[in-house]
Every structure is written in structure tokens, then in C-alpha cells.
Amino acid sequence: MSTFRILAEVPGTEARLGELVTPHGVVRTPAFVAVATRGTVKALAVEDLEAVGVEVLIANTYHLALRPGAEAIGALGGLHGFTGWQGPWFTDSGGFQVFSLGAGKVHGVGKIAPIFPGAAPIRPMGESLVRLTEDGVRFRSVIDGSWIFFSPEEVIRLERLLGADVILPLDECTSPFHDEGYTREAMERTHRWAERALRAFEETRGMGPNPDQALWGIVQGGAYEDLRRASAQAIASMGFPGFAIGGSLGRSKEDMHRVLEWTVAELPRDRPRHLLGIGAVEDILVAVSLGVDTFDCAAPTRLARNGALLAFSEEGFRLNIKGARFRRDDRPVEEGCGCPACRSYSRAFLHHLFRSGELSYYRLATVHNLRFMVRLMARVRAALAGGTVPSPDRLLTSLS
Amino acid sequence: MSTFRILAEVPGTEARLGELVTPHGVVRTPAFVAVATRGTVKALAVEDLEAVGVEVLIANTYHLALRPGAEAIGALGGLHGFTGWQGPWFTDSGGFQVFSLGAGKVHGVGKIAPIFPGAAPIRPMGESLVRLTEDGVRFRSVIDGSWIFFSPEEVIRLERLLGADVILPLDECTSPFHDEGYTREAMERTHRWAERALRAFEETRGMGPNPDQALWGIVQGGAYEDLRRASAQAIASMGFPGFAIGGSLGRSKEDMHRVLEWTVAELPRDRPRHLLGIGAVEDILVAVSLGVDTFDCAAPTRLARNGALLAFSEEGFRLNIKGARFRRDDRPVEEGCGCPACRSYSRAFLHHLFRSGELSYYRLATVHNLRFMVRLMARVRAALAGGTVPSPDRLLTSLS
Numbered sequence: 001m002s003t004f005r006i007l008a009e010v011p012g013t014e015a016r017l018g019e020l021v022t023p024h025g026v027v028r029t030p031a032f033v034a035v036a037t038r039g040t041v042k043a044l045a046v047e048d049l050e051a052v053g054v055e056v057l058i059a060n061t062y063h064l065a066l067r068p069g070a071e072a073i074g075a076l077g078g079l080h081g082f083t084g085w086q087g088p089w090f091t092d093s094g095g096f097q098v099f100s101l102g103a104g105k106v107h108g109v110g111k112i113a114p115i116f117p118g119a120a121p122i123r124p125m126g127e128s129l130v131r132l133t134e135d136g137v138r139f140r141s142v143i144d145g146s147w148i149f150f151s152p153e154e155v156i157r158l159e160r161l162l163g164a165d166v167i168l169p170l171d172e173c174t175s176p177f178h179d180e181g182y183t184r185e186a187m188e189r190t191h192r193w194a195e196r197a198l199r200a201f202e203e204t205r206g207m208g209p210n211p212d213q214a215l216w217g218i219v220q221g222g223a224y225e226d227l228r229r230a231s232a233q234a235i236a237s238m239g240f241p242g243f244a245i246g247g248s249l250g251r252s253k254e255d256m257h258r259v260l261e262w263t264v265a266e267l268p269r270d271r272p273r274h275l276l277g278i279g280a281v282e283d284i285l286v287a288v289s290l291g292v293d294t295f296d297c298a299a300p301t302r303l304a305r306n307g308a309l310l311a312f313s314e315e316g317f318r319l320n321i322k323g324a325r326f327r328r329d330d331r332p333v334e335e336g337c338g339c340p341a342c343r344s345y346s347r348a349f350l351h352h353l354f355r356s357g358e359l360s361y362y363r364l365a366t367v368h369n370l371r372f373m374v375r376l377m378a379r380v381r382a383a384l385a386g387g388t389v390p391s392p393d394r395l396l397t398s399l400s
Numbered sequence: 401m402s403t404f405r406i407l408a409e410v411p412g413t414e415a416r417l418g419e420l421v422t423p424h425g426v427v428r429t430p431a432f433v434a435v436a437t438r439g440t441v442k443a444l445a446v447e448d449l450e451a452v453g454v455e456v457l458i459a460n461t462y463h464l465a466l467r468p469g470a471e472a473i474g475a476l477g478g479l480h481g482f483t484g485w486q487g488p489w490f491t492d493s494g495g496f497q498v499f500s501l502g503a504g505k506v507h508g509v510g511k512i513a514p515i516f517p518g519a520a521p522i523r524p525m526g527e528s529l530v531r532l533t534e535d536g537v538r539f540r541s542v543i544d545g546s547w548i549f550f551s552p553e554e555v556i557r558l559e560r561l562l563g564a565d566v567i568l569p570l571d572e573c574t575s576p577f578h579d580e581g582y583t584r585e586a587m588e589r590t591h592r593w594a595e596r597a598l599r600a601f602e603e604t605r606g607m608g609p610n611p612d613q614a615l616w617g618i619v620q621g622g623a624y625e626d627l628r629r630a631s632a633q634a635i636a637s638m639g640f641p642g643f644a645i646g647g648s649l650g651r652s653k654e655d656m657h658r659v660l661e662w663t664v665a666e667l668p669r670d671r672p673r674h675l676l677g678i679g680a681v682e683d684i685l686v687a688v689s690l691g692v693d694t695f696d697c698a699a700p701t702r703l704a705r706n707g708a709l710l711a712f713s714e715e716g717f718r719l720n721i722k723g724a725r726f727r728r729d730d731r732p733v734e735e736g737c738g739c740p741a742c743r744s745y746s747r748a749f750l751h752h753l754f755r756s757g758e759l760s761y762y763r764l765a766t767v768h769n770l771r772f773m774v775r776l777m778a779r780v781r782a783a784l785a786g787g788t789v790p791s792p793d794r795l796l797t798s799l800s
């Protein structure tokens with residue numbers, strides 16, 4: 001079982017400094033959880049994560065169940081044994097894939113749809129690969145097109161085999177284009193699934209490679225205030241030791257902030273709160289001030305692969321390494337970063353590797369961006385310890 | 401200037417144990433030179449090379465001249481400053497691209513064409529991207545289709561900017577399908593180019609980021625005995641401090657061995673001999689016994705990316721990590737290897753990474769295969785020190 005301790009709070013905000021103690025180590029919060037969908041952070045090895053101070057990873061039950069299969073991972077000691085990452089693991093449940101392979105695909109949107117209210121869905125991307133019933137979800141495999149069935153009970157069985165320290169129940173992540181009626185229906189189903197997951201979790205206690213797992217609840221309800229509050233209350237009432245905030249976060253950053261306010265207000269103060277799929281610097285700072293403790297997001301590692309390197313610089317948080325101005329720039333990406341890329345390589349060399357499509361680029365860029373996230377969260381925690389929530393401007397002008 | 405010392409010879413063979421002392425460190429020979437075409441070994445960083453004991457790299461003047469440009473690299477301290485690899489560097493001249501983008505493309509073959517003598521060219525692959533005159537070579541850029549001109553003098557100028565420790569003159573690498581008449585013509589042109597390169601090398605002495613470069617000669621002549629002997633004699637007579645063996649090596653492994661015998665017999669005993677583009681275990685062992693000191697080849701790193709991991713195993717030198725039998729295999733690729741992949745990861749995890757197309761795979765596989773080459777050459781040197789040239793069978797059954 002994990003325990004959560006609050007070490008300090010910032011008056012006038014919901015922000016708190018804390019620590020999440022898991023069977024595989026301590027996570028200092030607020031924390032960024034690095035995304036390792038298939039058991040590895042893309043382009044990195046475990047030593048790279050250790051080198052830059054990453055403390056916790058999140059893997060995906062849907063993807064790992066398809067390949068190599070939860071049984072294979074269970075037989076090899078769970079995620080800790082299989083992947084070599086001995087620190088804390090989270091696993092997501094496949095609930096996000098209900099959205100990304102279902103309504104998200106049909107509606108052609110992400111969890112935040114940046115268009116004007118009431119607009120029609122834009123750029124529909126295809127047919128749903130998801131069939132949903134009260135029992136659970138049938139997914140079409142992205143690997144071979146076969147159908148697999150996820151119920152709340154099956155997901156717990158899979159997550160017992162994977163053995164993460166914090167696991168999440170099957171939920172239904174809704175789209176910004178779902179109306180209030182459908183969002184309510186999906187939310188109520190998610191609540192019933194949460195109760196089934198809790199029962200399955202109790203019935204499988206002690207099974208699998210990690211007997212001390214914790215099951216956190218997921219709050220849904222889209223961007224509708226009454227639904228978000230109702231969902232937070234319902235999920236909180238089930239006694240989960242921690243909470244994740246999932247589903248649609250509305251149509252703008254402002255919507256997202258309101259959703260967080262409504263949700264956090266209904267959650268017990270003493271338990272950790274995880275925000276699924278959010279990782280932009282500005283969003284993290286706002287969410288911290290609204291009481292979120294942990295975040296996961298594929299953006300920092302995906303940005304790295306696309307040439308966007310994160311840095312605390314005069315020009316902002318991003319540096320596009322593709323730019324011709326870096327061709328003869330012998331400085332590191334950021335002075336004082338200390339990551340393996342900045343210790344040994346110039347912007348000019350990274351620019352060359354990126355333009356040449358060299359595989360070496362991906363590791364150096366990814367390790368750098370994760371180092372940035374680690375440094376960002378350390379600055380956030382230092383500010384909280386000093387009694388303030390930092391603004392983006394303050395982060396850019398403070399010392400490394 | 402580099403110096404070469406022979407430390408031991410194996411009676412009854414041409415094999416020798418030696419060391420090549422360059423301005424950037426010592427290469428123990430026989431040695432495998434890791435291929436870093438665009439300034440990086442694909443998927444690796446410098447620390448990876450250091451971790452597995454790689455001693456020397458070879459880059460390609462043609463590719464680096466196209467991107468990022470030799471001037472940019474020169475301005476950043478040459479290859480040593482630009483790439484961070486502070487050990488010895490070789491640069492190839494672009495002569496191989498005369499073949500690979502020219503006749504090799506038209507004839508649809510590699511440097512060894514494994515078909516019966518006299519057969520017609522197989523699988524022609526396209527039009528030549530090369531226009532050759534006495535002056536030099538015009539290449540069509542593989543990046544933007546523009547034409548660039550390489551003369552013997554221009555190549556020396558570029559290599560002075562790149563600053564490798566051992567550099568090679570522009571030559572014409574011929575095809576196994578070139579007849580004796582054309583092969584002779586190309587060889588004689590290569591000799592005239594070698595003399596021009598030597599003059600240009602003298603005239604630029606002290607220029608560029610590495611004033612102590614050595615220019616080695618390249619022997620051509622295809623698989624024709626009289627031509628190979630004539631080329632080795634001609635190139636040797638020009639006073640180069642070392643030699644590379646280039647060009648077509650015939651239509652079979654046996655042809656290659658004969659070519660090496662003829663060539664080495666005409667080269668001065670006290671100078672190092674490099675075999676361009678050869679790196680299979682069996683070929684290295686034969687070439688060592690015939691008096692070759694260094695090798696470069698893209699195969700070990702390319703094989704890694706394609707799933708073929710090199711090992712000293714009961715089953716031979718290769719293990720195809722894609723195989724379903726590795727899905728639950730918790731052993732390292734090879735016990736006793738000690739590379740970063742074998743220290744921390746199982747065959748099952750590498751199998752999963754490969755099947756999932758994860759970028760993390762490429763680094764681990766590549767670092768493993770280079771570690772294998774380092775261990776292979778160490779075993780070869782140990783055998784030579786003991787007075788024998790090892791056979792493939794002995795290497796497979798000897799201890800790690």
C-alpha cells in the first residue's frame with residue numbers, strides 16, 4: 001500500500017508539497033510521472049531515467065495486454081522485473097483508449113478541443129475501434145485487428161499481473177463533443193465499474209508480483225460542473241486511497257482550470273490527486289495551485305522526438321533544434337541542465353543529428369526533456385516549500 | 401602523424417599483433433573500426449562507445465560534406481570537437497560513393513557479387529548519380545539533388561576541415577561487373593588521383609583542427625591478380641604510411657581471400673593495412689591471417705537494428721531476437737558480455753522492444769553488437785599473442 005503525506009501547504013491556494021511512499025520508493029510531489037506506455041520511455045533505458053532523476057513511470061494496460069501480454073510480464077516479475085525499472089510504477093487502465101480509439105477517433109479530437117462552443121466536430125479520423133456495454137469494452141487490437149474484451153474485473157486481473165504500485169480501474173473517458181446526457185450516462189457507468197473494480201481488487205488481494213498495490217479511483221464528468229462534482233463525491237465515497245482526474249477537460253485551458261476547481265473541492269484533502277494526460281508547463285503550474293499532486297503526459301518526450309527541446313531560456317520554454325541558427329552553435333541546449341545531452345553535446349551537433357534523422361538524436365533529446373521536467377518539478381516544490389506557487393515568468397527568470 | 405608497431409607475428413601466416421598510435425590515442429590491432437558515417441554510430445552516444453571499449457571510428461567525407469558541411473565541422477573543432485568522440489577518427493574519401501551511387505546502383509550489386517562468373521548484372525537499381533572525369537567526380541546530392549564536385553584536392557581540403565587522424569584519398573571503387581579493361585582504367589586513374597592527393601596533402605600541411613593527420617593510400621584493381629599486384633606496388637611506391645584495400649573483392653568469399661593475398665604480398669610489411677567495408681566474423685579471421693590490421697563495416701550495427709544480435713553461442717554468432725522463443729526468456733543476450741544491454745535487460749524485454757518498434761531497442765542492440773566486435777577482436781589479439789590465428793569454431797567454444 002502507498003501512503004501520502006502532506007509536508008506543506010500554500011495559503012490562499014490548494015497547492016501542497018507532499019510525498020507518496022510506495023512499495024518501490026518515494027515520489028516527491030508535485031511530481032511528473034514519465035510515460036512508458038509499453039514498459040519503456042521511448043528511446044530511453046532505465047539508466048537514463050536514473051541519470052536525470054525521474055522518480056516514477058506510468059505504463060498502459062491496454063498496450064501491454066496486447067503485447068507482450070500481461071501473463072508474460074507477470075511470469076517475469078511484473079513490470080519491475082520485466083523492464084528493469086525498480087522504482088514506482090503506475091498503470092493506466094485502458095479507459096483512455098475507450099476515448100482515443102472510440103469517440104476521440106470519430107470526433108477527431110483530443111481531451112481538450114480548442115474550438116468555439118457548440119461547433120461541429122472537426123477532422124473526423126475514422127471509425128470507432130471500441131464497442132461498449134454495461135459489462136465492459138471490446139477493443140479492436142491495433143496490432144492485428146482482433147477483438148479483446150476489457151471488463152473492470154479483467155483489467156484488475158491484468159494489472160495484478162503487471163504489478164504496478166498504483167493502478168487505475170477501467171473507466172470511460174468521454175469526448176469534449178459528448179453532450180451532458182451522454183457524459184452523465186458514461187459517468188454513472190464509470191461509477192458502477194469503479195465499484196466492480198474495487199470488489200475485484202479485494203478478491204485478488206495478494207495476487208501477482210506486487211502484493212502491495214494501491215487502486216485509485218478515477219473521476220469523470222466532462223466539463224459539466226454538476227457532473228464533475230457528483231463524480232468526485234461518488235468516487236470519494238467509495239474509499240479509494242487516491243484519485244485520478246480523467247475524461248474531457250472541456251474546450252479551452254480555462255475550462256480545464258474550472259474542471260479542476262470543481263473536482264478538487266469534492267475530494268478528501270488528505271489523499272493524492274493525479275491529473276491524467278496533462279504536462280504543459282503553464283497547465284502544471286495552474287493545476288498545482290488548484291491542488292493536483294501528480295501529472296503524466298506524453299508531450300515532453302513526443303516534443304523531444306519532434307525537435308522541440310524544453311529549456312528555461314530568455315525565449316521561453318521551447319527551443320526548436322531544427323532551426324538553421326543552431327548549425328554552428330557550440331553551446332549546450334541549456335547551461336546548468338546537467339543532462340547527458342547537455343554535458344557532452346552542442347546544439348550544433350543535436351541540430352545535425354536531428355536533420356540527419358540519426359537515431360542517436362532521440363535518446364539525447366528525450367533525456368534532456370525529461371531532465372527539464374524533473375528540474376521544473378523541483379523548482380515547483382522549492383517554491384511551495386517557500387510558501388508560493390511559481391508563475392511561468394518566475395520560473396524563466398529564476399536561477400538553474 | 402600516426403605510427404604503427406608490430407608486437408608479434410604468427411609463423412606460417414601473415415597475421416600480426418600491433419598497435420596504431422594516433423594523435424588521439426592508441427588502437428590495438430587487429431581492430432574493428434566502428435562506422436559513424438555522419439559523425440555518430442547510429443543510435444549511440446559517445447559514452448556508449450566508451451562503455452563497450454570501442455577504440456576508433458570512421459566517418460564519411462561525402463555525407464558530412466553534404467550535411468552539415470565540412471566548414472561547419474571545421475569551425476567547431478573538427479570531428480573531435482563536433483561529435484565529442486575524442487579518440488582516433490578515420491575518414492573515408494567518398495570513393496565508395498563513386499561505386500554505391502554509380503556502378504553499384506546501375507549494376508545492382510555490392511562489393512562482392514555472389515553469382516557465377518560471367519553472369520549478367522542482376523536487379524539493376526537505377527540511374528547513376530555519378531559523373532566521372534579525369535578531374536574528379538560529380539555527385540548528385542542524396543539530400544537535395546544538386547550536383548557537388550569532388551576532386552582529389554577538394555577531398556583533401558574537406559578532410560583537413562574534418563580533422564580525422566587517418567584520412568583516405570579520393571579513389572574509384574569499381575564493381576564486380578566491371579571488366580578488366582575498365583577496372584585497369586579506373587585503377588590507373590585512382591593512382592593519378594593518389595599522387596594529386598599526396599601533393600594536396602603536402603600543400604595543406606598544418607591546416608585544419610588536427611595538424612597531425614596521416615594520409616593512407618587505397619589499393620584498387622578489382623579481382624584481377626595482375627591489376628591488384630600492380631596497384632599495391634604503385635600505391636606502395638608513393639610512400640604512404642598506411643594502406644586501405646578498396647574496390648571490388650570479386651564474386652565470392654574465395655575471390656576476396658585471393659585478392660587479399662595478392663595485395664598484401666606487394667605491400668610493405670611494416671605499415672598498417674585497412675580492409676574497407678568487411679566485418680563478418682569469418683571474413684575477419686581469414687583477413688587477419690592474410691595480414692590485415694583494421695576493418696570497418698556497417699554490418700554489426702545494421703544487423704542490430706534488424707534484430708540480429710551477435711553472440712558467442714552454441715548456435716553460432718547470431719541470435720534473431722524477433723523469435724517467439726525469446727518472449728519469456730529472462731536470460732541476457734549473452735552471459736559474460738557485460739554490455740549495458742546484457743547487464744540490465746533480458747532477451748524477453750529486448751524481444752518486446754523490437755516487436756513493439758520501440759526506439760529504446762536500437763541503442764541496446766547496437767551497443768551489444770559493438771561490444772561483441774570489441775570482444776571478438778580482443779580474442780583474436782589474445783590468440784595472436786599466443787601464436788595462433790583463431791578459427792570460428794575455437795572462438796565459439798572458448799571462454800568469455
